[in-house]
Amino acid sequence: MGQATEDVIKQYDAYVMNTYVRSPLVITKAKGSRVWDVEGREYLDLFPGWGVSGLGYNHPWVMAALRGQAGRVVHVSNNYYHPLQWRAAKRLVEASFDGTVFFSNSGAEAVETAIKLARRWGEGRHEIIVMEQSFHGRTMAALSATGQSKHQEGFEPLLPGFVRVPFNDLAAVQAAVTPRTCAVLVEPIQGEGGVRVADDGFLTGLRRLCDERRLLLILDEIQTGMGRTGTWFAYQHSGAEPDLLLTAKMLGGGFPIGAVVAKRALAGVLGPGTHATTYGGSPLGCACILAAFEAVEKQRLLERVNALSPVLFARLRALKERVPAIREVRGRGFMAGVELGASGRPIVEACRAKRLLINCTQETVLRLLPALTITRAQLDRGLAMLEEALVEAAAQAT
Numbered sequence: 001m002g003q004a005t006e007d008v009i010k011q012y013d014a015y016v017m018n019t020y021v022r023s024p025l026v027i028t029k030a031k032g033s034r035v036w037d038v039e040g041r042e043y044l045d046l047f048p049g050w051g052v053s054g055l056g057y058n059h060p061w062v063m064a065a066l067r068g069q070a071g072r073v074v075h076v077s078n079n080y081y082h083p084l085q086w087r088a089a090k091r092l093v094e095a096s097f098d099g100t101v102f103f104s105n106s107g108a109e110a111v112e113t114a115i116k117l118a119r120r121w122g123e124g125r126h127e128i129i130v131m132e133q134s135f136h137g138r139t140m141a142a143l144s145a146t147g148q149s150k151h152q153e154g155f156e157p158l159l160p161g162f163v164r165v166p167f168n169d170l171a172a173v174q175a176a177v178t179p180r181t182c183a184v185l186v187e188p189i190q191g192e193g194g195v196r197v198a199d200d201g202f203l204t205g206l207r208r209l210c211d212e213r214r215l216l217l218i219l220d221e222i223q224t225g226m227g228r229t230g231t232w233f234a235y236q237h238s239g240a241e242p243d244l245l246l247t248a249k250m251l252g253g254g255f256p257i258g259a260v261v262a263k264r265a266l267a268g269v270l271g272p273g274t275h276a277t278t279y280g281g282s283p284l285g286c287a288c289i290l291a292a293f294e295a296v297e298k299q300r301l302l303e304r305v306n307a308l309s310p311v312l313f314a315r316l317r318a319l320k321e322r323v324p325a326i327r328e329v330r331g332r333g334f335m336a337g338v339e340l341g342a343s344g345r346p347i348v349e350a351c352r353a354k355r356l357l358i359n360c361t362q363e364t365v366l367r368l369l370p371a372l373t374i375t376r377a378q379l380d381r382g383l384a385m386l387e388e389a390l391v392e393a394a395a396q397a398t
């Protein structure tokens, strides 16, 4: 570790609340799938900003939109109108289903909005069925909805009204429905939960069940949305259209903004004065959303994901044959999980030493969320480095 890195870390220790598990890497510049540290070393990033920079860092069209809008107006109060909010909302609706949009600043805030909307719509029915191993965010309601007790410990009492069932188990969801149930909340692919893909049949079964029992189907696509899996939204693989669609992360091409798309029939549930956020749907954020949509569309990034995803998974599956430590390879599109039989942390660190950035979740699952704009050569290089790290770790273990 160089002096400049050490100095920054020392100042963090003094002044920044220590709530994150951080690697000793100080990033000062980024472009596309590459980042540079404060000492000038270059890294290839296969997990850019937890998927936030999924168009690549500093996408030029998003940067141009940011600069252009910053010169006009950054924020206006939601008590007035501005021309970009309806355009961004319309674009989201065109990519999903007919409805109306509420803009938030983060994923968790989109989850909070959905919980409030479902409860108000339920008119007394307030229970929401959630999945084991799910992750919906760190604010109190989103945390209460999350199906991982480790994140909840010490923060009790949680918000009541969340009923946890095993993921991908339609019979368990069916059995959990009571006269108090108003909604089912699920991620089409559990990201933090270890890159676990919902079966298409599970999602279509949930859709049917929600129709039969008059429940809202809420899909958390905060990590899977905006093309990550090769369609605008991951539910589109199954055709199980939700009543509420939540998205964030890649939505603003790096700018912090989230959204809830609600079916048109739900447009009036949250009327004036029932829900708000000061910054949500700012002109700056909406300009970034529009630029992000334009990039995915005009640069044909969905096609790109669909063309390169088989390369990614073929390579990871071939690696599984060579490295016994790999238990399973899972995912869809540009969202991949490699489950190991042991802790993934040493592999993440070994990759970083090779100048490759990846993530590990659930202790043993290596997670890749490459930028949709990554080049074939970069992807090949990244996978070669990952392979090296895994093969070397296997050799050391024997």
Ligand SMILES: Cc1ncc(COP(=O)(O)O)c(C=O)c1O
Residues within 6 Å of the ligand: 050, 106, 107, 108, 109, 111, 135, 136, 137, 138, 187, 191, 192, 220, 221, 222, 223, 248, 249
């Ligand atoms: C599926 C899912 N939902 C919700 C969240 C929370 O989003 P945020 O961190 O923007 O609040 C995340 C973040 O990782 C997520 O992956």
